[in-house]
Amino acid sequence: MAGDVNALLLNDFGSWLAAFLQPTVLIELGAIAACVALAWGLAALLRRSLHLSDAPSILFGRKLFDGALFPLFLLALGYAARTAVMQWVPLAVFKVAIPVLVSLVIIRIGAKVLQVAFPGAAWVRPIERTISWLAWLAMVLWVTGLLPLILRELDEIQWKVGGSILSVRTMIEGALTAGAVLLVALWVSSAIEARLLRSATGSGLSVRKALSNATRALLLFLGLIMALSAVGIDLTALSVLGGAIGVGIGFGLQKLAANYVSGFVILAERSVRIGDNVKVDGFEGRVTDITGRYTLIRSGVGRESIVPNEMLITSRVENFSLADPRVWHSTVVSVAYDSDVELVMRLLGEAARVSPRVLADPPPSVSLSAFGADGLEFTVGFWITDPENGLLGLRSEINLAILTALREHGIDIPFPQRVLHVTGAPSPLTGSRPVADATSSGA
16 A cells, blocks of 8 residues: 555655656646736735735734735636646646635635734734644645545544544544634624724724624634534534533633623623723823723823722722713922912913913912911812823923923922920039930921
């Protein structure tokens, strides 16, 4: 058996090598070059006509040759050229070119779908490499003629599972079919998500995010059912599995289920939306993403907090943007008691307006808030609409303007003071120390 296979492979390789030495190979190479040029022109024309940006795309990628559309065009044109050329000359180059193009299409589609569906995921890269190795291995086996022989041998390795007979070939083909179905489901869900989230902001973004999550979950569920059917698994057995999953959710996964349900409630009620400034469990920041299980909050200093959705439902949440996107902040200034109060209030109000982030309507307010131990305390209040950009820089800008204005008009900012009252003098005979009464007029 092995000798027959080796003889067959040698004969095929010899005939294939002899065909490569024929002058007609130049015709095939010219046809392939024409297909490459035409595919490049069609992809470039379509990309230019759609006015696409450099955002990640499955069909176009970031650059022209990076997406799946160029190899798809090239494969279709290659098949057409192969059909035309084989009427006139024996094929040699196309026997290698077509398997290479098929492998390239599979690799590009698999990699781009995973990159768009799961951006930034660490496990995407190993799966891309696995798809690449499997595709190129299948191409080599196809070109050398070993693929049908290996599949025939794998088909003979069989075992009985229940009332059906499975083989290694059936399992491999089912797994490949399942992977293809799931990739198509991810592709469709990613396209729908991009369509829904395009040019959406605020509350509309939250609702579209909820629809996108529900659509992806539904498509993946349908894809999983189709994949299990392709493998040959009896779907009636899933009823028992569903009951087991229900019991597991009821006991061990109740927190996880509560987070997913809370996520859909939040997105449906729009009590917390993407872009809102909130404070949860002492952490304040801007909501950047709402997933099915958690909400991502980013503070003004760059820290991010992953908050389970259940916490947003069951605990107290301060939403500074729900009714009004404007947020009030303040800074406190002390001046000497002999200062001109009206002048100080006017200067503080003008200093608060130096930053373009401070709203003109409502205008900044200045109030004499307290009679301090060292001087008069004024509270300068102002409104902003972008707290996600940070408050420390804004306060520093306003405080510097206040300090400059007070110094220009000779208004003192008092230092903390201490007063020591001595009630007696030391005795020259006894050398006893005086009794001192220390009082403080400042902290």
